[in-house]
Every structure is written in structure tokens, then in C-alpha cells.
Amino acid sequence: MQRFSALYQALDETTSTNAKVAAMAEYFRAALPEDAAWAVYFLSGRRLKRLVGGARLRRLLVDSVDYPEWLTLACYAEVGDLAETVALLVEPIAAADAAVAAPGLAELIESELLPLGRCDEAQQGERIANWWKRLAHRERFLFTKLLTGALRVGVSQLLVARALAAAFGLPRSLIQHRLMGDWEPTAAFFGELTGPDDGSVAISRPYPFFLASPLDRDLQELGPAAGWLAEWKWDGIRAQLIRRRGQTFLWSRGDELITGRFPEVAAQAERLPDGTVLDGELVAWRGGVLPFAELQRRLGRKRVGAKLLDAVPVKMLVYDCLEFGGRDIRDSAQAVRRASLEQVAVAAGFELSPLLAFDDWEALAAARAQARELGVEGLMLKRGDAVYETGRRRGGWWKWKIDPLSIDAVLIYAQAGHGRRASLFTDYTFAVPDERGELKPIAKAYSGLSDAEIRELDRWIRRNTLERFGPVRAVPAQQVFEIRFEGIAESPRHKSGLALRFPRIARWRRDVDAASVDSLADVRRLLALGARTIPLDD
């Protein structure tokens, strides 16, 4: 555990990608396979289920220290992270004992942490408090993070793959592929992960998704239009459908197996020949694509009943073929893969994401103008000779989204952030006036300001706090911000009756005073789509 906590600290202490990769590679070479397997598990973004709730851990912390409860909670508010607060406040017994006591990562998790889930509350509390006192600062932090299920490390799966590739002299793409899908963090798995390339792949294992980059240049710079394919960008869930040896696996981009949630897609997949892998988008569909909110009703359920299946029918619109006749064809050109896709998918009754016909870039721009009406997010541009890359690689696939909507709204509440933004007011609530002039919260947004602006706004919030409600501060309605968002829907759960999709701050409108922000009526008008858009490149 000390080795892993040292790695965690090393990753935390550097912003250099190369230094992170080097630290991980060094760890993987030195660690026991059973510990390394768990390290890969956490570093690649997987998490343990939360073993103990936040409220109970706070209570345990309060009981484990000699300070009044209000002071302990004030510490938590200052730190913004429960595990770190525990690490800072709990006084360990003699440090020498602690060093002896820290077990290996796998042992800690398998013999200590996971069994906690089966203890009664009293036993649980006693064991946790005991560990807190035995571990040194760094390990106490990590142990608590593991308990909360919120251990996050600032590395991407790509970097983990790079480190493993470097440590064991294997191609990165092979490691990435082996990391996909379902696996258990065991010594055996780590052995397979880092073993020589023998060409075998577990039948459920998906390929890493190729991700499009936002279009950041003039269409002319892409060269002649004839070299490109274009499709609608669907407002749905990206998914990979695998049919191998008579079995079907449907994977989301979040590396989650969702076959059971979309039985109609699974049924259809039975008509695909073995050795077929398709890439596409799950959309709610009735005569045309339904709003994303409809699809979300299907997402929350592990098993869907007949009623919901009937209410929200789902289709998979397929647009790529990664495995054809049992062969990995990701290195074939886009146009070639499209031909394979048409051959295999149409026969099985799948609907293809249609290719848009366009003779020149002007015609394509005109097509994009209809996107909002059609309920799609914009266009996808795919170079005819592009191979299917791993992850976000620029050049082959571009997404050209429709312009976002925007409103001016006024800041009314602020709350301190967590993690990197702890002890800084970064979570903002914005409001617009209703017909009586009463401010109604319309959106919460966390991103879009520069670090300098965040610090300036933080100071303003601290100096202008009207009221505190727990961690939330009410401020005078003076600061105006332009909020951008992708869509808008009715929502009885929100005070304004509206919910914005992907709201973020476009800019601080110091030039606008609070009296001239948009009204709730203005925002409601955007419900009838396409009302007011702003160009992307302003």
C-alpha cells in the first residue's frame, strides 16, 4: 500500500505527462502482480462501490477526534474533501507502528475493505477508526478515499496503457484493447494484461472507441469535399455491438455492458453473422429521433419492462464496422469499412446512419442549418481514407455541432467546489426574472471562467455574501454571465420550470447590468427551437 500511495502522491505532484508515465511504469515493474492489478483498476478510472456513506464517515470522523463537532465540520468545509480532512485531523498512534501495519494494496482491499460491506455498523466503525489510527498520513488518506469509492487519479486510461506498454515492452494499442471491457483485478489478469501478444481476445472485449474532435478550421482546409463522408451527429448514446460465437455484447463508451437494457437491439443482433463488431448510436426513435431526455428514461434501468419498451422504443443507428468475418478491419479505409457495414448490417435489418449527399462544402453547410429541426446535434465529417483510430485522434473524424443557445443570467448563489477547486467558490447558480420580476434559478454551471476570473469572482463572493445556507452563499444579483447550452426542456423539478442541457459559462458580461438580463419568458421562447443562436467562432 505504501508503494501505491507513493505512486499516488507522485502523480498528484506533477503536471508533466512524461513524469506521470515514468512514475507508473516504475511502479508496475516493481509491484506485486496482485497489487498492480488493483492499481490498474483504479488508475484506469474504475471504482469500488462506496462501502460507507459520506454521512457515516463524517460521524466517525467527529467521534475520532477531540474537537467539537462544529469545528470538525468547519475543517471539512475548508478542506473540501472528507478523506483529506480525516488524514489531517486524526492523530495516529506512534508512527513506527503505522509503518509496520500498512498491508499490500490487494490485501488491504480484499481482506479489510471489501469485508467491511458485510459488517454491522458498530463493527464497521470500530475497524475504520482503528485503521485511521494505525496508518500514516498518506495511507490514511488513500484508505479513506477507497472507502468512499471516490478514489480518482489524474491520469487517463491512455497514459496507463502507455506506462504498461513501456514497463513490459508491448504495443500500446494491445494494452488498450486488453484493458477494455469486463475484467477482475487479479494477479492472473495482470499476467494476461502484460503477457506476450498471442492474438487471442476474450470474446466480450470491445475495441477502444475512435472519438471525433470538434471542427476547429474552415471546411476549405479539409481539402476537396469529394474526399469526405458526412452523417448527422445523433443525440444519443455511443455504443459498440459485438456478435461473436453466438453471443451478443453491447458496450457503452463508458465501458459499461448495457446489453440487458436494450433488448430490442440485442434481439436484432442475433441476425448478425459471428465475428461482427459494429459502432453506432443508440437513439430513442418514433418516426424520427426523440429528445435525449426520452432516452434517459431507458438508461436508469438495469432491466426494462414492456411498458417502458413500448413508450420509448430504441434503435441502434450503425455507422462503422470494426470486425468483419472475424477479422479486425480497423486499419481499412473509412469507405471500405462503410461498404462492409452496408453488406453485413442491412442484411440483419439494421438501420444505417445515412450518408449525406453533398457536392461541395456550401451544400454541406446548408444541410447543417437543418440540424436543429431534425433533432440532431450537427454533422460528423469522416475522411474517406481514415482508419479507425484509438481514442481522440485529430484528422480523421470531425464533429461539427450546431451552434449553442445562449442567454444572459445573473449570479445568485455560489458554493465551494471540490477536489482541485476546494475552498474556492466555483459552483454557481444563475437566475433570470419571471414576469413579476422575481429571480428564478435557471442553471448551475461550473466551467467556462479562467483561473484568474475564478479567483476574482471568489473574492467578490466572499466580500458580498448576503446570507449563508450551509455551504451555499447568497450574493446580491449584480454579476451577469452569458450562459451557453445545447438544449432546453420543460422540467417540473426546477423552480423555473425549465432545464438547460450542458450549461456552461461563455463569458463574464461586465458590460451588462443585472436589470437587463434575459427574462424567463425570453428563455421559454427558446423552447421553440432555433430562436437565437450565436456563431461558434465568436
Next chain:
Amino acid sequence: MPALGSLVELSASGLYCAAGDFFIDPWRPVARAVITHAHADHARPGSERYFAERRGVGLLERRLGSPPIAGLDYGESVRFDQVEVSLHPAGHVLGSSQVRIAGHGEVWVVSGDFKRQPDPTCAAFEPLACDVFITEATFALPVYRWPETAAVAREVVDWWQGNAARGTPSVLFCYALGKAQRLLAELRDLPSLPVYTHGAVEAINDVYRAAGVTLPVTERVDDADQDYTRALILAPPGAAGSTWMRRFGAASTGFCSGWMLLRGNRRRRGYDRGFVLSDHADWPGLIDSIQATGARRVFTTHGQSDLLARYLRERGVEAAPVATEFDGEGGSDAAL
């Protein structure tokens, strides 16, 4: 004007002693100002006459221009009208003082900013028995416990030597007045790799050296042909992200501050490393110091003043926060 009691009250210009007709660290120009130390939020220009500890006068002159500044020795007593006033070490920076006021049968002490950790560049904090203690509260939460200075100095050196081995300059940001000199003094026995300083730091180094503080040799960063690949460079936080930084190329950056104790602060700042080194008292330092005064009444200023006052009240000490205009509320840009 909210009265704190017989000797000191809070006026619109700052802490005021009517019986002696003087202010302590006033934020508006006044006739007579006693200054605890030379940081900008405590030493403001425009007053007619200043009083401060003798070794800190050089720093004050840099901040205030050249108004009349009377230098007092620690422990030397002067009479202002009906009170005796003396300055005593606060351990914060060179010449930093607590202000002791005796009169009307009472003793009041204003702590100014202070710390309890050893600092080779200034006299150590001296607990003073008093009836009323006005204390700073910048880091008044139990999470704030400083590591040993020697351990932090070792971390800095390890980071610097590691960078030097790779040919990467190490730029360490720290407050130019006090922190930089304390750090240099802590590094005095270290291998003779070059240490460079930003002009703002070197100017203060000069004042410290002139006051008799021993600091290792430093060289000011200038446009001459200097090789920074193995160097430690000390610079004020304001230099981060400025064009001044370009000369170092892909440098590793660190930041020295008590706020670096919290991971969120370290990560948000975007420096490669955060080193926990503060010139303010940590929680145990505050509590010990307050107890050592034996004061029956305590006022708390800046930082976590509400929380510290409540904690003391629950322990039977009469305590209340005072809203001064010294850098407040755990602000990330407070005097570090």
C-alpha cells in the same frame, strides 16, 4: 465606534488606543501609527509619524518612502500620553512585533502576524502575560499543523536537485518579504548550486543583509548570459505566468505557503510542487500562544476569526472576532 474595552477600540482607520492617541497598523492615514511589520496589509503609507522595531525600519522605508519612522528596540518602553507602549518579537518576519500597551491598570497585547516555528532570520515569538490579547487567526483550524521546517527544506532541496540532475531550472515562488529570506537561511548549509533571485526578492535580501541577517550568496536574475539549468530561482508569486519566466524555458515550478497544506490549493494553483511553509502560527501554535498569555479576554482578527473565538468561548475564555481590514478569510491571495 465599537469599543473593545478600555485601552483599544476599532475605529474606521484601524485599531486605536485613545489613552495613548495612536493606531496600530492603521489602514487610513493617521497622526501616530505603531506598525507591527512591513507587509502591505499592515504597513500603509500616508501617516504622519511611524513607530516600529529598529531592525524592521529598513523594510518599512522601502514600503512607505521616507516619513519619520522611530525605531524602538524590543522591550524598550515609550510613553504615549497615559500608557506605556513596548514592542516584543512576533517571529513573523524581520522586525515583526507584538504591541504591548500598559495603562489604566491593564495590559493589552496586539499580536500582529506571528508564528511559533523557529526562523533564523528573525527573533522568536515571546509570549507576554496580559489581560487582553488581540490575536491573528489566519490558520485557525485544526487541520493546519505545520510540518518541521527542516523536513520542508529537505523536500525543496530534493526537488531542486532532482530537477538539476535533469537540467531543468527550479523556480520557487514565495512571498518576497520574509518567506524568501527564511527559505534561503534554511538552505544555507546546502551544496553550492547556484541560487538566483527575482529583483523583488533580491531588494529585500539586501535590506535583510544590511540589518545583519546572514543569507547565502544569491545572484539576481538579469539579462546577462546566465545558465539556469541547475539553478534554484526564487521569485514572488506575481511573476508566475509573466514574460519574465520565459528565460527559464521548461522550468519546474514550486510554491511555498501554508495554503499548500491542502491538496485542493496545491492542484488548483497549477504549480508542479507545493511546499508547506508559513510565517503564520498553525492551530497548535495559536492555541498555545493564547494560553501562554493568560489573557482573560481575547479578540481574534483576520482569517478564521469567528471560529477561533467560538472555540475559545466554549473553553471559558471571553472571546470575540474583530473585523479588521488585514487580509481576510483564508483568501488564496492573502499575505502568504
